[in-house]
Amino acid sequence: MARRDAQKTRECILNTAIQEFAEKGIHGTRVDEIAQRSGYNKGMIYAYFGSKEDLYKEVLHTVFGVFADAEREVLMAEREPVQHIESLICFYFDYAQSNPVYVNLLLWENLNNGVYINETDYGIARKPSFDQMSEIIQSGQVSGAFKSDIDVQQFLLSAIMLPFSYFSNKYTLSKLLGTDLYSEESLVERKKSVTAMLLEVLLNK
Amino acid sequence: MARRDAQKTRECILNTAIQEFAEKGIHGTRVDEIAQRSGYNKGMIYAYFGSKEDLYKEVLHTVFGVFADAEREVLMAEREPVQHIESLICFYFDYAQSNPVYVNLLLWENLNNGVYINETDYGIARKPSFDQMSEIIQSGQVSGAFKSDIDVQQFLLSAIMLPFSYFSNKYTLSKLLGTDLYSEESLVERKKSVTAMLLEVLLNK
DNA sequence: CATACAAATAACTAACTAGTTAGTTTATTA
DNA sequence: TAATAAACTAACTAGTTAGTTATTTGTATG
Numbered sequence: 001m002a003r004r005d006a007q008k009t010r011e012c013i014l015n016t017a018i019q020e021f022a023e024k025g026i027h028g029t030r031v032d033e034i035a036q037r038s039g040y041n042k043g044m045i046y047a048y049f050g051s052k053e054d055l056y057k058e059v060l061h062t063v064f065g066v067f068a069d070a071e072r073e074v075l076m077a078e079r080e081p082v083q084h085i086e087s088l089i090c091f092y093f094d095y096a097q098s099n100p101v102y103v104n105l106l107l108w109e110n111l112n113n114g115v116y117i118n119e120t121d122y123g124i125a126r127k128p129s130f131d132q133m134s135e136i137i138q139s140g141q142v143s144g145a146f147k148s149d150i151d152v153q154q155f156l157l158s159a160i161m162l163p164f165s166y167f168s169n170k171y172t173l174s175k176l177l178g179t180d181l182y183s184e185e186s187l188v189e190r191k192k193s194v195t196a197m198l199l200e201v202l203l204n205k
Numbered sequence: 206m207a208r209r210d211a212q213k214t215r216e217c218i219l220n221t222a223i224q225e226f227a228e229k230g231i232h233g234t235r236v237d238e239i240a241q242r243s244g245y246n247k248g249m250i251y252a253y254f255g256s257k258e259d260l261y262k263e264v265l266h267t268v269f270g271v272f273a274d275a276e277r278e279v280l281m282a283e284r285e286p287v288q289h290i291e292s293l294i295c296f297y298f299d300y301a302q303s304n305p306v307y308v309n310l311l312l313w314e315n316l317n318n319g320v321y322i323n324e325t326d327y328g329i330a331r332k333p334s335f336d337q338m339s340e341i342i343q344s345g346q347v348s349g350a351f352k353s354d355i356d357v358q359q360f361l362l363s364a365i366m367l368p369f370s371y372f373s374n375k376y377t378l379s380k381l382l383g384t385d386l387y388s389e390e391s392l393v394e395r396k397k398s399v400t401a402m403l404l405e406v407l408l409n410k
Numbered sequence: 411c412a413t414a415c416a417a418a419t420a421a422c423t424a425a426c427t428a429g430t431t432a433g434t435t436t437a438t439t440a
Numbered sequence: 441t442a443a444t445a446a447a448c449t450a451a452c453t454a455g456t457t458a459g460t461t462a463t464t465t466g467t468a469t470g
Contacts, residue, residue: 004416004417004418004465004466004467005417006416006417009417009418024232025230025232025233025316027229027230027232027233028230028232030456030457030458031457031458031459032456032457032458040418040419041417041418041419041420042419042458042459043417043418043419043420043459043460043461044417044418044419045459046458046459046460047417047418051458051459052458052459104316106374106377107312107315107316107373108316109376109377110312110373110374110375110376110377111230111309111312111313111316113376114376114377114379114380117376117377117380118380122377122380123380123381123383126380126381127381127383130381130382130383151394151398153382154394154395154398157371157378157382157395158367158398158399158402160378160381161366161367161370161371161374161378162363162366162367162370164370164374165366165367165369165370165373165374166362166366168312168315168370168373168374169311169315169366169369169370169373170315171314171315171318171319171322172311172314172315172319172322172327173362173365173366174319175319175322175323175327175328175331176328176331176332176335176365177335177358177362178328178332178335189356189359190359190362193356193359193363194363197363197402197406200405200406201402201405201406209435209436209437209446209447209448210447211446211447214447214448235426235427235428236427236428236429237426237427237428245448245449246448246449246450247428247429247449248429248430248431248448248449248450249447249448249449250429251428251429251430252447252448256428256429257428257429
């Protein structure tokens, strides 16, 4: 087996970079640290990725790409509108819970005024997803399962942000309530509550 | 008038630091830049604040303190539970909208794993606020205005995060929807929608 | 097995950055 | 008005950091 494998080296550096950038952001991350933690020389990073900024953009591209694929799979499933929306809420909650790297990189980008994300295909990748969500809701309205006066865009904004923000504000929320919001039970309870709230607003009685 | 005024100098440096830290975080901010933008020598920063980190903590203390005072005022008002909760939602939305500095510093702190915020009195300042909110809801439940099966903590989490996250995810949300979410009309619409949603879940019909 | 080339590295550089210091300017007051 | 203290500054230091270069090491192939 080749101890020298450009493909594998590249991948290994990228994975280390994902961890580092998610944890410390583009300014807090040190290229030397990525080199050391990945086990490769700093020169390799520049050989394979060009610059710190380019590496960061590839990190964004990779992490957001993986998310978009997972989201697409949920949206592609053949389901009744109610179950479809329910599974989508469930997906957002679980994904944010088990992918802190994704949550953090989104936060960093918002703080960077979207400077780096604008240079990836993030928007292009998500637009059709959003349109598809809209269609699911509209079909639920047609079938009478969903209230007809629901504003699709407003509802989706809430459905996306309610699960996400529980994890993106982890530390300040814990401080506010003074209790552990991320125990197994708390997580189950929150997920139930968010789902119930969104469905109560959406469903016809 | 004294051109040399320690109090005023301190204040001026602090205000500049608030802007810089909110914009660039503790790692992205340069002490030299704060000095230059405030118009004072870097030595003054170290004379009055000790270190970059101590200055940052004082920034957090100041900004979160101002927020806590404003929140307290809303909570102290004598109102019927329905109007009281409505005014609270309104406050959260308006405050996040007009204080990007506050929004950003909260985001930075969540990304810093709450390291610096833990060394301010943020938690202590907010705990009684949270308890007071709980009381408002409970009194609404007693009077029959609010549903009796509402989980107070779950509801408050949603009431705090729904307004906030619309602003904390400004750039990625805009990318997702592809429209300007922060025009005058969009803001009014979002605020209405969030308020309506929360009240629908909370109020007895 | 020699050679050619890709993979990898150590050591370096130029620019930057938090923090310090030695000294100057201004206001106060005895 | 001379002495004193506080406000302020310019220039420096020690350490860091993104990025480069000269060189070595491993591997596939004719």
